[in-house]
Amino acid sequence: MSAPAQSGLYIVATPIGNLGDLSRRAEEILGIADIILVEDTRVTGKLLNHIGKKSKMMVYNDHKSTADRDSILDAMGCKIVALVSDAGTPLISDPGYKLVRDAQAAGLYVTTIPGPSAAIAALTLSGLPSDRFLFEGFLPSKAKARTEALGALKALNASLIFYENGSRLGAMLADAQAILGDRKAAVVREITKRFEEAVTGSLSELGDRYGSEKPKGEIVVVIGPPGPPEAASEQDIEAALREALKRLPASKAAGEVARAFSTDRKALYDLANRWKADGTA
Numbered sequence: 001m002s003a004p005a006q007s008g009l010y011i012v013a014t015p016i017g018n019l020g021d022l023s024r025r026a027e028e029i030l031g032i033a034d035i036i037l038v039e040d041t042r043v044t045g046k047l048l049n050h051i052g053k054k055s056k057m058m059v060y061n062d063h064k065s066t067a068d069r070d071s072i073l074d075a076m077g078c079k080i081v082a083l084v085s086d087a088g089t090p091l092i093s094d095p096g097y098k099l100v101r102d103a104q105a106a107g108l109y110v111t112t113i114p115g116p117s118a119a120i121a122a123l124t125l126s127g128l129p130s131d132r133f134l135f136e137g138f139l140p141s142k143a144k145a146r147t148e149a150l151g152a153l154k155a156l157n158a159s160l161i162f163y164e165n166g167s168r169l170g171a172m173l174a175d176a177q178a179i180l181g182d183r184k185a186a187v188v189r190e191i192t193k194r195f196e197e198a199v200t201g202s203l204s205e206l207g208d209r210y211g212s213e214k215p216k217g218e219i220v221v222v223i224g225p226p227g228p229p230e231a232a233s234e235q236d237i238e239a240a241l242r243e244a245l246k247r248l249p250a251s252k253a254a255g256e257v258a259r260a261f262s263t264d265r266k267a268l269y270d271l272a273n274r275w276k277a278d279g280t281a
């Protein structure tokens, strides 16, 4: 970034543990920013201290009033405003969404200095399929709401990523096993820090381990996708065909059931006609 930086909003990712992960661009923008919007001045103050900068900090969260946000937007018109969170990527289970939305709506310059995020780092360490994933953030802490949230994810054919804390981990793993089944999972802890670990196993194995042990530090849970559906039995297919025949003519019923069970339409059509012929449909 050799040309003078443009005024606007710079979304700056910061390390999730190891300060060596602060990128050169992030360091440069934090050094020249007129204002750094932070969650906690003590946390970002340490980072600024580490890079030897003294940029002005202002506490920001998405619960700020519209008037407060408007005055920040005004500043962006002529100043370099950086947005950081305590750790990782702003907006990812952290403040910033409303600010970015409003800055873009106001036609202001908005850019990102990408970097660490615990969700992606945990996925890469989990040993679970990484081609499709859903980031859920923190599950609700109340059991009923948590089981409902897990239920809504059950049918997704994707790895699931959750932020958690040590005291809730055992209950969360038990609920996940009850609702999602005994899938493969990983508890990834203290990424990029001294005690980094990725413990992998089935949800029941991890639930046994963390039911009693309350691990310290910061935690991400990654749960693998559901396994392939169990092959349907002949009885299941016949029951589906009988049900479909109550609603549809034989050809359509055979087509519907063949699609649902990935099986042979012609064989189902012949079966439906045999049932009709001998009066057992």
Ligand code: SAM
Pocket: 016, 017, 085, 087, 088, 089, 090, 091, 092, 093, 094, 116, 117, 118, 119, 162, 163, 164, 165, 188, 189, 190, 191, 192, 193, 218, 219, 220
């Ligand atoms: N915006 C951040 C990011 O991009 O990673 C996440 C902020 S969220 C408020 C904080 C949660 O992220 C923690 O409670 C923990 O679940 C997870 N987390 C952050 N740093 C971590 C680390 N070093 N190791 C494991 N999990 C971490």
